[in-house]
Amino acid sequence: MDRGSVVYVDTGNSFSSRRIHHFLCENGGPPSKQDDTGIVQRVMSRILRHSVFDINLLFNVLHQLEFVLGSQEYREGCKVQLLIIDSVSSLITPVLGGGSSQGYSLMTSLGVLLKKLAHEHDIAILVTNHMVSGERGNPKPALGESWKSIPHVRLLLSCNYETNTCNISTLKHPSLQAAGRSASFVID
Amino acid sequence: MDPWKLPISSAIQRKRLLSQSYTSHASASPSDLACADRASDVIYLLLIEPQVITSKFSVFSFLFVIGAQNAWDILLEEESMTRITTSCAELDKILGGGISCKEVTEIGGVPGIGKTQLGIQLAVNVQIPSYYGGLGGKAIYIDTEGSFMVERVLQIAEACTEDMTEYGRFLGKSIQARQVEMGPKDFLENIYYFRVCSYTEQIGLENYLDKFISEHRDVKIVVIDSVAFQFRQDFDDLAQRTRVLSAMALKLMKLAKKFSLAVVLLNQVTTKVIESSFQLALALGDSWSHSCTNRLILYWNGEERYAYIDKSPSLRSASAPYSVTSRGIRNSSSNS
Numbered sequence A: 001m002d003r004g005s006v007v008y009v010d011t012g013n014s015f016s017s018r019r020i021h022h023f024l025c026e027n028g029g030p031p032s033k034q035d036d037t038g039i040v041q042r043v044m045s046r047i048l049r050h051s052v053f054d055i056n057l058l059f060n061v062l063h064q065l066e067f068v069l070g071s072q073e074y075r076e077g078c079k080v081q082l083l084i085i086d087s088v089s090s091l092i093t094p095v096l097g098g099g100s101s102q103g104y105s106l107m108t109s110l111g112v113l114l115k116k117l118a119h120e121h122d123i124a125i126l127v128t129n130h131m132v133s134g135e136r137g138n139p140k141p142a143l144g145e146s147w148k149s150i151p152h153v154r155l156l157l158s159c160n161y162e163t164n165t166c167n168i169s170t171l172k173h174p175s176l177q178a179a180g181r182s183a184s185f186v187i188d
Numbered sequence B: 001m002d003p004w005k006l007p008i009s010s011a012i013q014r015k016r017l018l019s020q021s022y023t024s025h026a027s028a029s030p031s032d033l034a035c036a037d038r039a040s041d042v043i044y045l046l047l048i049e050p051q052v053i054t055s056k057f058s059v060f061s062f063l064f065v066i067g068a069q070n071a072w073d074i075l076l077e078e079e080s081m082t083r084i085t086t087s088c089a090e091l092d093k094i095l096g097g098g099i100s101c102k103e104v105t106e107i108g109g110v111p112g113i114g115k116t117q118l119g120i121q122l123a124v125n126v127q128i129p130s131y132y133g134g135l136g137g138k139a140i141y142i143d144t145e146g147s148f149m150v151e152r153v154l155q156i157a158e159a160c161t162e163d164m165t166e167y168g169r170f171l172g173k174s175i176q177a178r179q180v181e182m183g184p185k186d187f188l189e190n191i192y193y194f195r196v197c198s199y200t201e202q203i204g205l206e207n208y209l210d211k212f213i214s215e216h217r218d219v220k221i222v223v224i225d226s227v228a229f230q231f232r233q234d235f236d237d238l239a240q241r242t243r244v245l246s247a248m249a250l251k252l253m254k255l256a257k258k259f260s261l262a263v264v265l266l267n268q269v270t271t272k273v274i275e276s277s278f279q280l281a282l283a284l285g286d287s288w289s290h291s292c293t294n295r296l297i298l299y300w301n302g303e304e305r306y307a308y309i310d311k312s313p314s315l316r317s318a319s320a321p322y323s324v325t326s327r328g329i330r331n332s333s334s335n336s
Helices: A017-024 A039-045 A055-070 A072-076 A088-095 A102-121 A144-148 B011-019 B030-037 B041-048 B050-063 B071-079 B089-094 B115-125 B150-171 B184-189 B199-215 B238-259 B285-289
Strands: A005-010 A047-051 A080-086 A124-127 A131-133 A139-141 A154-160 A165-172 A182-185 B104-109 B138-143 B191-195 B219-225 B262-267 B269-274 B277-282 B294-301 B304-311 B319-325 B328-331
Touching: A005 A055, A017 A039, A017 B071, A039 A047, A039 B071, A047 B071, A055 A080, A055 A088, A055 A102, A080 A102, A088 A102, A088 B238, A102 A124, A102 A144, A131 B285, B089 B304, B089 B319, B089 B328, B104 B115, B104 B238, B115 B138, B115 B150, B115 B219, B115 B262, B115 B328, B138 B199, B150 B184, B150 B328, B184 B191, B199 B219, B199 B238, B219 B238, B238 B262, B238 B285
Parallel strands: A005 A047, A005 A080, A080 A124, B104 B262, B104 B294, B138 B191, B138 B219, B219 B262
Antiparallel strands: A131 A139, A154 A165, A165 A182, B269 B277, B294 B304, B304 B319, B319 B328
16 A cells, blocks of 8 residues: 555546556456456556546646645555646646736646645656647747746657657756756657 | 635636625535536535545545546446447557547548548447447537538438348347337438537537537537638637637537547648648647547548548557448448
8 A cells, every 4th residue: 555646637538548558468458357466457546537628627636636635544545646637738728818817827826736736745747738839830838938937847759750759858957967868769 | 704715726716706696605505606616516615614525535535536537447447338430440440449439539631531421421320229339329410611411411321221231130130120220311310410600609509519418418429520610711810719729629528528429520631831841731720739639630542542540549550541432431442
């Protein structure tokens, strides 16, 4: 019971438990027939998916999580170690802009809440963002300049379709050695 | 307790509560307040009755967030979910059995490639009864371009009925006892058709769909043909268009998840100019391309039509040929 749990907040019905099962099992057969040791089932039962389609509901989920993490029962149970929000830009883009500043204030308060959760409860938080076209057709990250300062680390993923390799590079990192570096990988 | 004193995150929520006269909570229960604020009622339970929540949470603490599901349960659920066949075996193979429910699939391609045909085929195939391996549901077809031809739907429905009868005969007595109760006219009756003539009508219809589907729970697919048409003209403010489209995408996602149905969006192509060279890209821009769960691109390869999975969380990128015949979408003739 001292292993960590993962909370996955899904905004686009993209959470695929089948894919997770592929990662865990080398041969992809039906789940009920495999897994004699029960380890795959145990690992997968620690990944919790919550579907959220509204920025206000996201705040509800995060406040709920904050409450539970601070409560007495939680300290005796199993820890949340990773919170994934996929993706934050699809929740914020509908409210951003349009003359009113409510969108910006929601975005900034979301950022502050996430940083608070990460700091006070030792959680790693992974947030995904989209690339949209900027000036002269070059892609830039969505959510603009105000969001840039909120994450501690920013990573950029890109894919080369001809060679089918992907590249990950650090756009921003608190440590000097890590900033500006990149690595290649493939997705099977 | 005054709504002013509740530690709610936004002033807008407070205003909304006050405007509905919740000045003291003597009469308001947490669920009333949540309804007024259109938010989940757990947050109000947390704020007003924390002692109730601590007892609830001791049971639910392993869930951390009420309403969450763990990956193992989702996997078992998904294994038992039926998919909507496209009537083309190759296409079904790359899609893992067909179009899956609870997901938004975008299908894009050049004019004449067969997008509307595929949309109509799916609207017919969703109605295949469960004893033939289908979903036995109804379909909603939202037409923005005026390309829905009833005669063609009748033709495809007739071909589907003939296929079902033949399949029944092939399987033997157990199916024959039930006979094919559905005729081509029954297929037409089960497709709810909406014609939309402007983008405001389209947005209004999407807002209405929630209520409509709550009253017609057997709808299992919503086809929008095409989602781009009304948004490509008359929109001066592109930033507003992005906002409207992303809000629409979220609503469709929510619809797909809430009612366990498939949402299929048909999209057009546009030419993108990059550094004096041009390439074909799907319409509605980069931000829209992030909004769907799966994307299928239909293209010509010589004389043949091919479908390519461009985006999917669990399926491999692959291509499959298909053809458009008088009976609907079928396997490519060069293979068989």
